[in-house]
Amino acid sequence: MSCLVCSSAHTDLKFFKSKIEYFLCSDCGAVYCEHIPASLILTENSDPDGRAELDRQEIRIERIHAALGRRTRSLLDFGCGRGAFVDFARSQGIESLGVDQHTKLQLPDLAGKLFDAMTVIEVIEHLPDPVSTFGQLVSLLRPDGVIYGESSFVDFFPDIREAPYIDPAIGHRCVFSRKAVGLLASRFSLETTWLNNNVFLLRHPAPLRLRVLNTAKAGLALLRRRNGAALNWRRKASRIRGAVDFGSGDDSPGDGLRAR
Numbered sequence: 001m002s003c004l005v006c007s008s009a010h011t012d013l014k015f016f017k018s019k020i021e022y023f024l025c026s027d028c029g030a031v032y033c034e035h036i037p038a039s040l041i042l043t044e045n046s047d048p049d050g051r052a053e054l055d056r057q058e059i060r061i062e063r064i065h066a067a068l069g070r071r072t073r074s075l076l077d078f079g080c081g082r083g084a085f086v087d088f089a090r091s092q093g094i095e096s097l098g099v100d101q102h103t104k105l106q107l108p109d110l111a112g113k114l115f116d117a118m119t120v121i122e123v124i125e126h127l128p129d130p131v132s133t134f135g136q137l138v139s140l141l142r143p144d145g146v147i148y149g150e151s152s153f154v155d156f157f158p159d160i161r162e163a164p165y166i167d168p169a170i171g172h173r174c175v176f177s178r179k180a181v182g183l184l185a186s187r188f189s190l191e192t193t194w195l196n197n198n199v200f201l202l203r204h205p206a207p208l209r210l211r212v213l214n215t216a217k218a219g220l221a222l223l224r225r226r227n228g229a230a231l232n233w234r235r236k237a238s239r240i241r242g243a244v245d246f247g248s249g250d251d252s253p254g255d256g257l258r259a260r
């Protein structure tokens, strides 16, 4: 079978874990298998101990704010488990949604929405088709938005065949290498930043983000100018009405903003 990340059919190594054959991709270094029968999966570790700890949640949000260069206003937690991170983000005033295998809300339901930030925390290793899933995620990402991911990577396993992280019992279908993350990102013209051995950020290259921001700023300035012109016109109209109404005092500051 071909690699789930880069489609290469070249393998450096094949080995079995609980009767499931895993392949090490020669080209991107990902370790993947063809299928994991549901009967073999003991847990897909949704919200395992530690993942939902408060200080970890705070650190994630701080990293996302820092990556955006501003407070994130909207967030999608893909692979949200029982929703602990979504709840935490909401408690911070961030409009947040969660999607997982079992949730009623699924990615196609979000078509047309755009998020400042997306989180994929201990998720990418479970995906049967990471390219297709990331295609859907990127279509929901603001051009200046960020995807924040956590996983464990093949590069840091002393012996891939013995790594407990590569195991069908925990539903790990495709364990990425750092190179594989970079390749997946580049398919969608995203660049990868590593915050540490387990945490990565994906986003559009800076020039594009800047172009988008500048366009947004220019749009905002235009709106302000138009609003200013409308305000002046309304004040004039208001004064005229005031004159007709024998000075009703209708031209008080800001009054022109009231909907009429």
Ligand SMILES: [Zn+2]
Residues within 6 Å of the ligand: 003, 004, 005, 006, 007, 008, 025, 026, 027, 028, 029, 030
């Ligand atoms: Zn590959």
